[in-house]
Amino acid sequence: MTYKYDFEPVFAAWPMLVDGIVGTLKMSSLSMVMGLSLGIVFMLMRMSKHRAPRALAIGYIEMIRNTPILVQVFFVFFGMPAIGIRLSGEQAAILAMTLNCAAYAAEIVRGGVQSIRPGQIEAGRALGMHGLDIYRFIVFRPAIRAVYPALCSQFILMMLNSSLMSSVSAEELTYFAQTLDSQTFRSFEIYLTLGVIYLALSQFFSIALGMIGRVYFSYPAK
């Protein structure tokens, strides 16, 4: 082995890597927030007592969970222009990740809602509260709390999956790494550094989500 390690070109390109980190953080956070919101809508449809919304939600969730996210983003980016919807790489990435995240979030949150004792809902009804108010003020927080760790690992998984978005030229970390690789051919150094950055980002999300959880979803419990 005579390979001579040289991280110099990688570190010299730090502004590019910072751009990449910003891009990854932006796309991931946006998709998490929008994916969770949309996921809650699908969860409510999935639990509806009416057949049509339930069937629609099940169909959607199964379709997303049983196809690769790479195919999903290719469909959004390359497929949708055929029906007149033309998105930039970044827009396509955020849309695909949001749609993907929504399906998983819907199922995770549904688990949380099902863990709520019926007595909680009955207490709300006995006080004269309505369906959506009961969800919003009584069910939601304990439900999210019950599944918060699962939700967080899904979010982190999605942040890692955002590296696939480089294939539609979304300007995130892996995209810039590939660009740098084609300029310097320092593949070993570049992808090793990239791995370390993703590891750090995972830790960052893990800590940040943990803090959000402590503020919004924690209260004394037995």
Added chain:
Amino acid sequence: MNGTSMSEKAIAMSGVNKWYGHLQVLKGIDLEVGRGEHIVLCGPSGSGKSTLIRCINHLEEIQQGTVTVNGTTLAQKGGNADHIRRDVGMVFQQFNLFPHLTVLQNCMLAQRRVRRTPAVEAKEKAMRHLERVHIAEQAEKYPAQLSGGQQQRVAIARALCMDPKIMLFDEPTSALDPEMVKEVLDTMVSLADDGITMICVTHEMGFARAVAHRVIFMDRGEIIESAKPDVFFSNPSHERTKAFLSQILNH
């Protein structure tokens, strides 16, 4: 209880039948409850007593018969259940406090969302009722930080915040440790003294003697016997009532 206020009916159930699948859990229930009347419902487990009171505020649907609360007859599918629930407070065996809200927030939520009461007013009323059940000093705590007896008193205060005319108690002391039963019963006795209409599913026969105008015994979905407490305990007329009383009183 004087005759004039009793003559107006708070609750009237007539010919109520209810099934779970093929199992009939309520059989031809006819029951009238006067304004300000206190009723204790007892009977063996599975006799339908909890189901009966849950039909009054439409937590359970009935298949036949009518339930009328303060002159409003409950629609079969519960279309006007909200209207009825406005007048009916309920206290559950498992307290069912909202674990993510403080005691004070538990008492304010429905006032804010259902009655649209301004926050200041809602808080003031919540504190008044929490004081009444002697738990105002715990207002900022979460349910999990309270004992069972304290939680149940908060649940009573929460129901009272909606100014109910009728209170339903579904085995309010059955999930409590023995040393906490008294504090909850004392709270209920003081409520009774204020003249609120009350239906209480309980096996606390001391409570029944102290506050009930009538004790009703149910078995297998039917009302077997209904009598004033002194008559009910000293001279029950039905064999099933006698058997039940001997089981719960003689040990």
